[in-house]
Amino acid sequence: VLGKKNIDDDLLEELEEILITSDIGVQTAFRLIEDMREKVKRKELDDPGLLKKCLQEEIMEILKAEESPLDVTGSVPFVILVVGVNGVGKTTTIAKMANGFKEQGKSVLLAAADTFRAAAIEQLEIWGQRAGCKVIKHQSGSDPSAVVFDALKAAQARGVDVLIVDTAGRLHTKANLMEELKKIQRIMGRELPDAPHEVLLILDATTGQNAISQAKSFKEATNITGIALTKLDGTAKGGVVVGISHELKIPLRYVGIGEGMDDLRVFNAKEFVEALF
Amino acid sequence: SLTERLNTVFKKLRGHGKLSEQNIKDVLREIRLVLLEADVNFRVAKDFIEAIRVKALGKEVLNSLTPAQQLIKIVNTELTSLLGGENSQLKLSGRRPISMMFVGLQGSGKTTTVGKLAKFLKEKSHNPYMVPADVSRPAAIDQLQKLGQQLKVDTYEPKQDENPLVICKNAVSFAGVSAHDIVLIDTAGRLHIDEELMQELQTIKETILPNEILLVADAMTGQDAVNVAGKFNEMLDMDGVILTKMDGDARGGAALSIKAVTGKPIKFVGTGEHLDALEVFFPDRMASRILG
Ligand SMILES: Nc1nc2c(ncn2[C@@H]2O[C@H](COP(=O)(O)OP(=O)(O)OP(=O)(O)O)[C@@H](O)[C@H]2O)c(=O)[nH]1
Ligand SMILES: Nc1nc2c(ncn2[C@@H]2O[C@H](COP(=O)(O)OP(=O)(O)OP(=O)(O)O)[C@@H](O)[C@H]2O)c(=O)[nH]1
Ligand SMILES: [Mg+2]
Numbered sequence: 094v095l096g097k098k099n100i101d102d103d104l105l106e107e108l109e110e111i112l113i114t115s116d117i118g119v120q121t122a123f124r125l126i127e128d129m130r131e132k133v134k135r136k137e138l139d140d141p142g143l144l145k146k147c148l149q150e151e152i153m154e155i156l157k158a159e160e161s162p163l164d165v166t167g168s169v170p171f172v173i174l175v176v177g178v179n180g181v182g183k184t185t186t187i188a189k190m191a192n193g194f195k196e197q198g199k200s201v202l203l204a205a206a207d208t209f210r211a212a213a214i215e216q217l218e219i220w221g222q223r224a225g226c227k228v229i230k231h232q233s234g235s236d237p238s239a240v241v242f243d244a245l246k247a248a249q250a251r252g253v254d255v256l257i258v259d260t261a262g263r264l265h266t267k268a269n270l271m272e273e274l275k276k277i278q279r280i281m282g283r284e285l286p287d288a289p290h291e292v293l294l295i296l297d298a299t300t301g302q303n304a305i306s307q308a309k310s311f312k313e314a315t316n317i318t319g320i321a322l323t324k325l326d327g328t329a330k331g332g333v334v335v336g337i338s339h340e341l342k343i344p345l346r347y348v349g350i351g352e353g354m355d356d357l358r359v360f361n362a363k364e365f366v367e368a369l370f
Numbered sequence: 371s372l373t374e375r376l377n378t379v380f381k382k383l384r385g386h387g388k389l390s391e392q393n394i395k396d397v398l399r400e401i402r403l404v405l406l407e408a409d410v411n412f413r414v415a416k417d418f419i420e421a422i423r424v425k426a427l428g429k430e431v432l433n434s435l436t437p438a439q440q441l442i443k444i445v446n447t448e449l450t451s452l453l454g455g456e457n458s459q460l461k462l463s464g465r466r467p468i469s470m471m472f473v474g475l476q477g478s479g480k481t482t483t484v485g486k487l488a489k490f491l492k493e494k495s496h497n498p499y500m501v502p503a504d505v506s507r508p509a510a511i512d513q514l515q516k517l518g519q520q521l522k523v524d525t526y527e528p529k530q531d532e533n534p535l536v537i538c539k540n541a542v543s544f545a546g547v548s549a550h551d552i553v554l555i556d557t558a559g560r561l562h563i564d565e566e567l568m569q570e571l572q573t574i575k576e577t578i579l580p581n582e583i584l585l586v587a588d589a590m591t592g593q594d595a596v597n598v599a600g601k602f603n604e605m606l607d608m609d610g611v612i613l614t615k616m617d618g619d620a621r622g623g624a625a626l627s628i629k630a631v632t633g634k635p636i637k638f639v640g641t642g643e644h645l646d647a648l649e650v651f652f653p654d655r656m657a658s659r660i661l662g
């Protein structure tokens with residue numbers, strides 16, 4: 094890309110490929126390249142060496158607007174409902190967050206509200222032991238709302254700082270499962286006004302454009318207040334968050350960079366954009 | 371949909387007499403955009419367009435009264451033939467017990483798919499044996515054992531601190547003396563760029579010589595599908611692919627990316643969370659889904 098004397102169509106096409114292969118999406122990529130083309134026409138940009146930087150700055154502006162670390166001090170307990178489609182990393186991200194809060198000296202309670210998937214409760218229990226926090230659970234197959242109700246009661250009784258609720262993976266296209274989520278949210282709000290204080294959507298960085306459809310559907314169903322992007326330690330770039338930020342304006346909280354309890358970072362727009370291309 | 375978009379493009383071209391090279395260029399660009407929006411990899415989409423360019427410039431399209439329809443037919447046929455092909459059945463022949471390894475990225479659906487395949491094979495009068503060789507994920511062994519209980523399918527019980535290679539060896543020898551004809555091995559999710567873990571899979575392969583190595587891949591995977599599938603294939607020369615979570619609304623362009631880059635057949639698709647949600651792969655249905 095570098096080493097060219099001027100910014101021509103070939104160069105812009107090369108950048109288009111880099112953007113699209115980062116999963117930023119066709120429309121977003123075209124719009125960004127068009128903006129660069131305009132800048133070149135208006136003589137605001139003529140050095141190919143600066144083109145990449147200019148693009149990064151424009152993308153950074155979109156992401157910086159949503160760069161907003163999660164502040165859990167606003168309520169006791171501060172209730173976080175974790176949602177997302179199957180296999181994206183909800184349970185593991187909860188373990189990482191719990192560990193992080195414990196390291197900050199906060200008390201954390203976990204709720205095993207995935208009562209459907211085989212060994213989901215056991216998985217969260219093991220993480221709870223490793224992070225040093227209790228897990229409220231019922232029998233496998235029981236009503237997730239009942240688990241959430243008990244967890245809320247327990248969190249209030251024990252004066253816990255943070256309650257994190259793990260839910261079953263669910264495709265946003267399944268109306269009955271989205272209804273189950275809305276019910277969980279209603280039960281929470283009834284027991285503790287303002288709860289959940291954060292509805293965190295977990296997105297997998299390897300997911301393509303479907304992530305946008307996931308974000309839209311979950312936002313519609315449960316008013317998502319934050320996003321965590323997992324598996325950025327792979328080769329996928331997670332460019333989908335650019336379109337999601339631009340369109341849906343949902344705060345970007347965390348990125349997951351591995352399978353261990355310490356593999357969680359607060360979202361940083363600059364670092365993200367520099368890794369994008 | 372592709373039909374609507376091509377109809378719009380061709381409408382603009384009506385009344386210009388013969389379709390020009392530039393006209394076809396615009397039309398092909400439209401098709402490429404549809405593929406990219408469906409998550410087909412950038413390079414794969416480009417190659418696909420090149421492959422149909424000659425046919426698109428043929429008399430069939432240029433002289434047709436309904437060029438959009440002709441072109442869509444060509445695109446659909448080409449896409450279906452690329453996605454389909456030979457060898458989409460499981461290799462079930464060979465000295466018993468035969469074994470199958472399920473590999474892929476974290477969270478793609480391997481453990482659940484092993485359960486589904488065990489049910490599928492049991493219903494075909496086989497006697498499958500499931501092997502939980504994931505010792506790193508919390509409760510992974512428990513997860514597969516619970517599926518085994520649900521299905522009444524025997525499942526290996528790893529001893530404390532048994533590593534994946536030993537688990538596989540012991541499980542296969544046990545299957546050999548216990549009337550189990552097919553061994554299904556669930557492995558830990560791993561990154562294709564994790565050299566140590568990819569080597570672990572290669573070692574298991576060289577030791578137990580499986581009949582099938584199946585890449586379990588998520589249908590909603592984006593541009594990265596070529597990197598993942600390419601690397602797994604390079605290291606393991608896999609036999610096929612199972613595409614999961616097809617019950618969602620992801621267009622599934624990853625299917626074309628994976629097939630194009632590995633040449634390996636997609637054998638099954640996962641269509642739900644329950645253990646009966648496994649279907650044989652139909653290339654024509656996948657083609658229509660990708661084209662929207
Ligand atoms: N490499 C990597 N793997 C991750 C990351 N986050 C989670 N995983 C892995 O992804 C897999 C799925 O994680 P889970 O936490 O079980 O995902 P989930 O969303 O709770 O899954 P369901 O409850 O089944 O929907 C596990 O193997 C995790 O170790 C990450 O940031 N990087
Ligand atoms: N909707 C749907 N969910 C699926 C399908 N296949 C698997 N899942 C779900 O996807 C999630 C992950 O499945 P697992 O079988 O745990 O995935 P895995 O590849 O074994 O995960 P790791 O062992 O952590 O790498 C679970 O919630 C499954 O129920 C499918 O075809 N459709
Ligand atoms: Mg989970």
Ligand SMILES: [Mg+2]
Binds near residue numbers: 481
């Ligand atoms: Mg598994």
